[in-house]
Amino acid sequence: MNQAVERILISQEEIDAITTRLAAEIDRDYKDSDKRLVLLCVLKGSLVFTGDLMKKLTVPVEIDCMKVSSYGSSTESSGSVHIQLDLVRPDLPDCDVLIIEDIVDSGNTLTFLTNYLKAKGANSVKTCTLLDKPSRRRVPFEPDYRGVEIPDEFVIGYGLDYDERFRALPYIGILKPEVYGG
Numbered sequence: 001m002n003q004a005v006e007r008i009l010i011s012q013e014e015i016d017a018i019t020t021r022l023a024a025e026i027d028r029d030y031k032d033s034d035k036r037l038v039l040l041c042v043l044k045g046s047l048v049f050t051g052d053l054m055k056k057l058t059v060p061v062e063i064d065c066m067k068v069s070s071y072g073s074s075t076e077s078s079g080s081v082h083i084q085l086d087l088v089r090p091d092l093p094d095c096d097v098l099i100i101e102d103i104v105d106s107g108n109t110l111t112f113l114t115n116y117l118k119a120k121g122a123n124s125v126k127t128c129t130l131l132d133k134p135s136r137r138r139v140p141f142e143p144d145y146r147g148v149e150i151p152d153e154f155v156i157g158y159g160l161d162y163d164e165r166f167r168a169l170p171y172i173g174i175l176k177p178e179v180y181g182g
């Protein structure tokens with residue numbers, strides 16, 4: 001196990017079972033749509049999750065990415081969301097956008113992105129998150145697809161970082177508080 005990890009919260013096997021369940025739910029809900037289903041990967045944290053999820057879907061999908069930032073410090077959300085890489089798609093009215101997130105924390109990022117993509121004219125906008133920390137909400141937000149609720153701990157791995165590190169870990173682990181001075 002990585003030296004910075006206090007303990008593994010969600011193992012590779014558990015992540016695999018969660019993504020399989022989510023893919024089945026998404027397949028069921030979108031199989032009769034005549035629109036283009038766009039998985040919108042929120043960079044960089046959702047890269048690994050999006051890649052695994054898309055392989056388990058049977059409905060045809062397209063992939064797009066946006067990059068946003070909301071973090072003031074490494075572990076606390078600043079509240080305002082900035083677009084660092086925008087979505088350029090003139091055909092959004094023909095698209096059902098499913099935003100793929102690694103984790104919902106304050107709710108700021110997905111609230112912002114949902115409103116933004118609706119305002120840009122997407123036929124529909126839904127959200128799918130692997131992890132959810134409902135105890136940390138600053139704005140009311142409910143994802144349409146949720147992998148698993150987790151307690152208020154800072155987690156790393158499977159795409160999630162602390163200061164750009166640990167994204168490549170194949171499991172989700174709790175970061176040792178001494179690593180971020182906690």
Ligand code: IMP
Pocket residue numbers: 045070077101102103104105106107108109110153154155156160161162
């Ligand atoms: P929100 O806008 O506060 O909901 O935060 C969402 C973003 O914060 C996620 O996409 C992550 O990039 C980041 N984040 C929140 N909690 C954690 C965590 O425990 N580990 C790593 N990143 C986190």
Ligand code: MG
Pocket residue numbers: 042043044045046102103
């Ligand atoms: Mg993220």
